[in-house]
Amino acid sequence: MSTITRTDLGQAVEDAAAHLYVWALKDIPRDLRDALVAARGRETSVTGVRVLETILRNVEVADEEGNLVCQDTGIAVYYCRVGEGFPLHPAGIYRALRAGTERATVENSLRSNTVHTLTRESTGANVGYRVPIVHWEFVADWDGLDVKCVPKGSGSENMTFLRMLVPADGVNGVKRFVLESIVDAGGKPCPPGIVGVGIGGSADYALHLAKEAIARPVGSRNPDPLVAQLEDELYGLLNETGIGPMGLGGDVTVLQCHIEHADTHMTLNPVAVNYQCWAARRASAHIGADGAVEFDREF
Ligand code: SF4
Structure with a gap:
């Protein structure tokens, strides 16, 4: 964890985004590394072991070569997550995140993926209309x-x-749909x-929740014990499918199942x-109102 202090908040957010994007791409978090090593330890299929060892070697090579x-x-x-007292308006935060993403792409010669959704023409250095995508929470x-x-x-x-299940489908319907998917x-x-699962809310919000679920530290559990129990159960069931590493068969189909929910x-x-x-x-930063930036590997 390191701390940098900047007086220009927009610049601080831009610099943080530029660092976070490339950091996330190069250096995967500890909890994910541990989950991959544990997966290698419990896989029994020869092909599955080979795939997991290749993945672990891939991570090692990325570390060695930066x-x-x-x-x-x-x-x-x-x-x-924006505090109500944070001095930079969300419009300014968005502008800074976009500039940071673009800068990281250009400065590190990253592959640019963004295209116009109809013409398929490139829209720039990993930026475009409504890209990057930002999820907001106000605190x-x-x-x-x-x-x-x-x-x-x-x-x-x-x-x-x-x-869109019906209420009569109940929790069993949820489990069936996740497994089928x-x-x-x-x-x-x-x-x-x-596997990120979003349950409840509305159609769009369930998708939003599923996306939130995949961004949590690997193996973290929902604070609601009922939901946490469903996470454990689905994790077990998903690993009984036999799909295995890269779909080539084996014991380890998923590293984890995380669920986020909303009332509906x-x-x-x-x-x-x-x-x-x-x-x-994933990679995170905490930015103070004074522009101090603290990078965080485990958030
Ligand atoms: S889905 Fe496969 S190819 Fe795409 S980022 Fe993940 S590991 Fe890479």
Whole structure:
């Protein structure tokens, strides 16, 4: 953890974003490294072991050479927790995150992925209309800003599913849908990764919650014991599917299952699944009202 102090808040946020994007791409968090090593330890299929050893070697090479853990630099996604007393308006925060993403891409010669959704023409250095994508949360009685950068690879993002269950489907319907989604996804999202599940709210909010779930530290549990119990149960069931590392068969199909939930309408039961691949990259910074930036590996 390191601390830098800047007086220009916009510049501090831009610098933090520029650092976070490339840091996340090169240096995966400790909890993810531990989860991959543990997965290697419990895998019994010969092919599965070989895949997990290749993944671990890939991480080692990235460390040794200061290189990316995967060529897909993803789409830049940020999660911002903004204190009501933070002196920079969210419009300024967004401008800074965008500038930081662009700068990191140019300065580090990162692959640029963003295109116009219809023409498919490049829109710039990992920026475009409404890109980067920023999720906002506003916090009362606080003057800080937390920024978490989660570059999201397309292989796993393409494996995103939503179903509007009916209330009568109940929790069993939720479990069935999550299992069906991951079985359908097979090896496409580069397993083993993190299955994020969003339950409740509305259609769009369930998807938002599923995305929040994949960005949590690996193996963290929902504070609601009922939801945490469902996380444990789904984690066990998903690993009984036999899909295995990279879909080539084995014991380890997922590193974890995280669930976020919201209350919902009495006639709704939305469920969303968002997959995060083994390269579950994330990096965070805490920015004070005085411009002090503290980078955090484990948030
Ligand atoms: S899904 Fe993940 S591991 Fe697979 S290519 Fe994309 S970023 Fe890389």
